[in-house]
Amino acid sequence: MRRLDKALLSGFLLLSSALSSVAQEPQALPAADERYKVDILLVVAHPDDEGAATPYLARTLDEHRRVAVVFGTRGSSGANEAGAEQAAALGAVREVEARNALTTLGINNVWFLEGRDTASQNVLLSLANWDHGESLEQLVRLVRLTRPEVILTFLPGTFIGEDHGDHQASGVLATEAFDLAGDPAAFPEQVAAPMKRLEPYLENLRPWQPKKIYYFPDADREDIFRGKGPEYSVKEISKSSKLPYWRMAFDSFRSHQTQAKSFLDKLAQMDEAQIEKMATSDSFWTEALHFVLGKSLVGGSLTGDVFEGITPGAIPFARPEVSPEPARPELSVDLAGPYSFYAEFRRAHGLTNLPHPEPPEIALQGHTTLVIPLWVRNRTAKTQAISLAASLPAGWTLQSGTGKFTVAAKQVAATRIEVLLPAVPENETKKPEPREVTVRADSNGQSIGEIKLRVELRKRALPQ
Ligand SMILES: [Zn+2]
Secondary structure (H helix, E strand, C coil): CHHHHHHHHHHHHHHHHHHHHHCCCCCCCCCCCHHHCCCEEEEECCCCHHHHCHHHHHHHHHCCCCEEEEEEECCCCCCCCCCCCCHHHHHHHHHHHHHHHHHHHCCCCEEEEEECCCCCCCHHHHHHHCCHHHHHHHHHHHHHHHCCCEEEEECCCCCCECCCHHHHHHHHHHHHHHHHCCCCCCCHHHHCCCCCCCCCCCCCCCCCCCCEEEEECCECCCHHHCCCCCEECCCCECCCCCCEHHHHHHHHHCCCHHHHHHHHHHHHCCCHHHHHHHHHHCHHHHCCEECEEEEECCCCCCCCCCCCCCCCCCCCCCCCCCCCCCCCCCEEEEECHHHHHHHHHHHHCCCCCCCCCCCCEEEEECCCEEEEEEEEEECCCCCEEEEEEEECCCCCEEEECCEEEEECCCEEEEEEEEEECCCCCCCCCCCCCCEEEEEEEEECCEEEEEEEEEEEEECCCCCC
16 A cells, blocks of 8 residues: 555656646745735734724724734733732733724734833833833734734823823834834844745745824823824714714723723613713713824825825835934033933934923822933033032922032933922812923033923822
8 A cells, every 4th residue: 555655646746747847827926914914003002002092993994994903011010800810810811801892893903012011101111121122023023914004003202191101112112113114124034035944933024114103192281282183083973883983982991891890880780871971971982082193104184084195005115214413512411211212212213293292291199209310411521510400399309419410521421300299188179280390400600401391290190
């Protein structure tokens, strides 16, 4: 039998090679998998963050557009309203909740980066805790796999608002991936084809340049974002579900039991009219969605539809236009930390028109420490003496960081001023007003810089 098998096999091989040499039909080379091509890639930080866009996603799905979602983390640092599970176990539960929420809308292509949920307002802390490089590599891979026309994500910036560092980090990574995924020199192992059969290292993806990136802000203020992008009502009725878009978003949200069980239990007791009354009296559910256009490589107007100017097919890779470094005097002081990072980030990614508060702002919990991070730049050829002073609102206490210092020649030194903030009484009912802090830097009796920061005190806020 064995010999017969062999004879049959060699006969078959001879026949098939003879046939292929005379074949007329060209063989199709493998193409990218169409099942993963999307129109919109949503990039957010935590399970339930998709809620910032779900009414719009429901609308765009009605228009037969394809959507995929990337979460930066599994949201494992939160509290659990639905069970005892905590930390990584909670993250495993939340991954399923997020998938279920999106399945409700008809979105099945959902991925999670390996970022760790980091409770602070400092984007740099989040990026560090997310293994910035690895997360970016994975996100670039997913952009090349899904080939989005548009990326939609949190606005990278610091504001008075929820201002979660992880939200900002998702916007930073999405912007970086927008600028890198089309570059064949970035993560080239992803775009190389294997040269041997079953070579399990090279990925055979192609570079992909998304056409537009839109942001949604995490800020309380709206003034600086007005007119910077399109606005979408969430009250229109969906053609597919015959429900208003806010209502579809609401139904999708019902999956997030670990984050909102008490609210969802109340909801389960309500009839349709009561749900409508509750949602329309709380503008959180029914206010229009505002996006901010980050950049478009295909034209279109600032406030026009997200898909204005977009036509099918790939566009060439567009290296971002880097703005020149600002001119600085030989001796200067700047706000450092996330503030200087964002100034550099906007410059590096061609986002110099991206709205940002001026002066910079932050909301902090009362009776915590405000840290003002500073860079002192000395481009001169000798050590320089400087002095730092701060003007504070009444009741705010300077803890450290002012006085006289020296900075060595040709050095950029980091320092910080720390201020103890007064407590906010639990029974405080007045709406908090931001207060201004001013830092002045002098050298040899001459001013070398003045920095302002608006700080709002709250009963609760994420750590700085
Ligand atoms: Zn979040």
